[in-house]
């Protein structure tokens with residue numbers, strides 16, 4: 001599937017969302033403007049605003065509040081990445097230097113605060129309290145998910161269950177806010193709002209599993225560095241799955257390297273995951289999540305938007321960026 005086709009189909013609503021975002025971010029300070037321009041020029045797929053716009057269309061008639069939900073989702077997402085690249089010491093994103101690397105870590109944190117504050121301003125001025133609640137809950141979960149992840153990077157006591165708990169908070173939560181907020185904005189029936197939230201829960205998990213697979217897939221050329229997760233003591237699904245297949249002794253050796261941060265930790269983890277089919281097993285779980293996401297949409301009527309939502313679930317299984 002060509003994701004660009006969806007933005008073309010969204011037509012004026014896509015440019016409408018972009019205009020809202022760009023005008024809300026306007027500031028006459030040169031540093032803020034430089035960072036904003038860089039972020040807008042190097043922007044990614046804008047999956048969250050796409051989901052908001054599709055949800056609004058799948059559940060009713062897209063209106064101005066839906067376009068605002070789309071802008072808010074992308075602005076909060078960008079704010080989280082600006083903060084994330086400081087906490088993760090990330091220097092490359094989408095194949096380009098991060099704001100943290102190109103400007104400074106402080107500029108990254110503060111511009112993240114700026115994008116978040118402007119998103120909250122849009123919510124308070126243009127949307128009602130139920131939509132505001134969707135997004136504030138997401139912000140709370142995003143921070144909580146990151147904190148739990150940080151805490152576990154100390155103890156290394158990661159299980160599959162805790163992994164899913166973390167990715168639901170750090171990734172699905174904003175997908176849920178984007179689609180649920182848009183469904184509320186068009187006064188969708190409760191059953192459809194719940195269907196969109198359920199779709200987004202599974203879709204967010206599938207998205208993050210694929211992201212975690214990138215870290216163990218040098219051949220995919222994703223624009224992201226490989227081996228970064230274990231260097232940050234992050235235990236993700238490919239490694240968890242590989243550990244299930246390995247012997248206790250093999251697992252103990254790799255865990256010891258992660259705990260000590262041995263110089264060869266990244267190569268050793270890549271090798272361990274490859275030897276025990278960690279990527280293949282994680283990919284199978286991703287596919288299961290994508291199927292569950294698609295099934296969740298069954299209460300919704302057959303529309304072009306619903307078709308695109310189904311296509312996105314398939315696309316996430318094989319995306320390389």
Ligand code: FPP
Pocket residue numbers: 079080081083084087088090112116139142143146170171211224
């Ligand atoms: C990317 O994950 C990061 C997230 C999905 C969430 C980041 C959230 C925060 C830093 C806390 C909340 C911040 C705000 C402004 C509300 P990753 O590091 O696994 O992926 P990556 O490889 O893309 O960096």
Ligand code: MG
Pocket residue numbers: 084085088090
């Ligand atoms: Mg990161």
